[in-house]
Amino acid sequence: MSYLFDPDNWEWLWTGNNFRFLLEGFAVNLQIAAIAIVLSFAVGLVLALMRISSRRLISFPVGVWVDVWRNLPLIFIILYLALAVPGSWRDAYGEAVPDFFPEALQDELVLGALLGLVLYNSAVLCEIMRSGIQSLDRGQREAAASLGLTYLQQMRFVVLPQGLRRMVPATVSQLITLNKDTTLVSIIAIQELVRHGNTVAATGFGVTVTAPILQVFIVVGLLFIAVNLALSRLSRRLEIRERERTGTKPTSVRGLEDQVALESDTTGR
C-alpha cells in the first residue's frame, strides 16, 4: 500500500518532460478516435441502408460481411491489416493526407490502424443504425410511400432524420469505446499514450528520476477516465433530451455492451 502512495514514486510526474510526453501521446489517441468515428459513421450508414434493403441480393452479403467483422477481435483485425496492407495503399495514404493534419497522423502506419478501426466500428454502427431506423414506426414509412416519395426520398426526409437523431447517444457511446480501442494501435508501433507510457516507465537510461510503471499507468487510466466520463455524461444528457422531446425510449440494440449500460443508466438514477 505504501508503494502506491509513496511521494517518491510520483516525483516523475512533475519532473522534466514526462507529463507533457504523455499528453502528446494522448492527443494521438483522441485524434485517431475522432477520425475513425466520423469515417465509421459514414461507412456504417451506407452499410445500414444496404442491410435493410428489401433486395436479398444486397442485404444478405452485407449482413454476412457485418456479422463477420463484428465477431472478430479488433486487435486481430488491426494486427492482420498492419501486416497485410499493401505498400501501394500506404503510399497513397501518405500522399492523400492533407498537410494540416497533425504529424502523428501523417505516419503511413496509421492507415492500417484506421482501416481496422473503421472496418470494425462501421459494422457495429451499422447494426445500431439498422435498429434505429427499423424502430421507426412502420406507419411513417408507409405513409411516406403512399405520398409518392421514392425509397431514397423516404430515407432522406422521413426515416433518417428521426432515426439518426435517436442514434446519437449510441454513437457517442461507441466513441467512448473507440477511445479505449485506440490503445490497441500501440501494438503496431504507433506512438500513442500507451507507448509513451511504456517509454516513460522503462527508460532508466540517463534519467535522474525513475517513473514506476504502476504510477505511470494509473495516470494513463485517469486521463482516459476524464475524457470518457465527460463523453458519457454528454451522451446521457442527449438521451434524456431526446426522451423529453419525443417521449420515446431510445433504441436498444442487441449485441452491444455499451448500449446495454447506456439504457440501464437512464432507467436508474
Place this chain on the structure above:
Amino acid sequence: MESKSRWRLIAIAFATLLLVSLGIAACGDDDEEETTAAPDVEVEEFGADTTMGKIQEAGEMNIGVKFDVPPFGFNNPQTGEVEGFDVDLGRYIAARLGVEPVFREANSDNRIPLLVDGTIDLILSTMTITEERDLEIDFSEPYYVANGDVLVPTGSDIQALDDLNGNRVCTALGSTYQETIKEEAPDAELRLVDLYSQCLELIQTDAVDAVSTDNVILTGMVIQDDTLELLGLNYTKEPYGAGIPDGDTEFKEFVDESIQQYIDDGTWEENYETWVGQYVPEEQQQGPPDITLEEALKLFPLEK
C-alpha cells in the same frame, strides 16, 4: 434541476481539461525544433532514377530504428528525440545524401514489412543478417557484430544455456532468438513480447527468469538496472546489417560505401565509445566488424 447543472459543470470541466491538454501537446511541439547537428560529410548528388536520387528529391530519408532499445535506438522522453548507435549511423548515411533523416519505430516484427512496402527506406534496427531474411530483403555489409547472450538477476542459478530449460525466458516475437532458444533449450518456457522494454519489465518483476537476445540490447538493460548481469555466453554471433530493399544493388553499393567511410574516418569508433564503450568493461570492448556479408550469411543459413 440542480443535479443537471452540476453534471453540466463537470462535463465542461472535463472538456476544458481535454482542450488544455491538447493545447499543451500542440505547444510542446514548437520547442523541439532543434535537432542534433548533422555530421560533417561530403554530399554527393545522385541521378533521379536511383533510390538515392529519389530520396534526395524527397528531401528526407525514412529510417526504421528501435525506439525502446538503448543504446542502439530509443525514444528519449526528456529530449523528445530518438537516440542511439543505429540512429547516429542513420544520420551519417542521410548526411551523405544531404537529406534529413526521419526515424520511425521498427520493431522485430514489422521492420521487414515496412521496408518491403516502402514506408521506410532503410532498416537500422539491430537486425541480424540471416539467409531467411535475405530472401525478402538485401543486407549491407555488417556494421556491427553483437553476440547472443543471456541476462539474469545477479546470483541466479542460471549460468549456462542448458539451465534455461524449465525456466521462463523472454525474447521478442519475430527475432532470431525465437528459434535459437527453442533449439538450444527445448524445454525452456518462452515468453514472447513485442518490445524488449517489456522483457526488462518482466525480469525486473521476476515474471521471467532470463532474457536472451543480443548482448548490446542486454547491456542497455544492465545500464538501467545493475541488479541484472550478463552471463557472457556469447553463444551466437550476430552481425548487424542495414536492411535494403531487395535487388537494389546501387543503393546497396551506396550504403556499403557509407558504412566503410563511417569506419574509416573514425566516426564508428567515436560512436561506439559514446554508446557502448563507456559502459562495457575493457575485456569486452570491440572494434569495427571484421566479417563480410558472405560470411555472415553462412552463420544463419536456411534450414528446411
Place this chain on the structure above:
Amino acid sequence: MSELWGVLEEHLPEFSAGLWVTFRLVAASLLIAIGVGTAVAALRVAPLRWLNRIGGVYVETFRNVPLLVLLIIAFAGIRRAGIPIDPWVAGIASLGLYTAAYIAEALRSGVFAVGKGQIDAALSLGLSYPRTMRRIVLPQAFRTVIPALSSLVIAMIKNSAIVGASLVALPDLLKSARQVQADTAQTNEVFFWAAIGYLLLTVTATLGFRYLERTYAIKR
C-alpha cells in the same frame, strides 16, 4: 488453396493450444465477471446511497479505462508493488473485473425490469433485503438479461485477444497465430485459420445463449 490446408495441417497443434488457452481464459474470467458483477449490481440497487456510490465508482472506473491499461497495471504495476502475481491471475482478473462492470449495469436494468412493486411487496412481507434479492429479484433479473449476457460473453471472447497481445503475453489463439506467422510469413493463411477459431467460439456462444434464451428468458 493447398497452401491454406497445408498451414492448418502443419500448425494445428499450435492453433489448438492457443484456442484452448483462449477458452480457459474466457471461462475463468466469466466466472469472476458474474460473481463480481452481481455483487456490484447489488450495491448499485441497494437502498443505501453510499453503497450506490461505491458501486458507481467501480462501474465508471472499469468502463472508462482501456483493458490494455488495466492489464499493464494488474500485471507489471502490481508486481512492482511487491505482489508476485501470476500472468494467468492478472489476465483473468483484468478481463473479469472489466466485464463485471458491464454485467453489473445489465443486471441493474434487469432488476428494475423486475419492478419495484415486487421488491416492496417482498420487504413488506418481512423478507430481509438480501433474501429478497437472492430469492426473488436476482433470479428474475438474470433471466431478463440473458440477451445482454450473450453479447457480453462475445465481447469477452474478443477482448481475450488483448490479453495475449499485452505484456501479460499468455499464449492464446492470436499470440499463437502471430508466432506461426513470424515463423512462416504466410500471413493470409495463418490469420484465416485464427479467424475461423474465433468465429467458432463466438458462434458457439451465440447458439448456446439462444438456447438459454428460449428456455429461460423472460421477455420484457
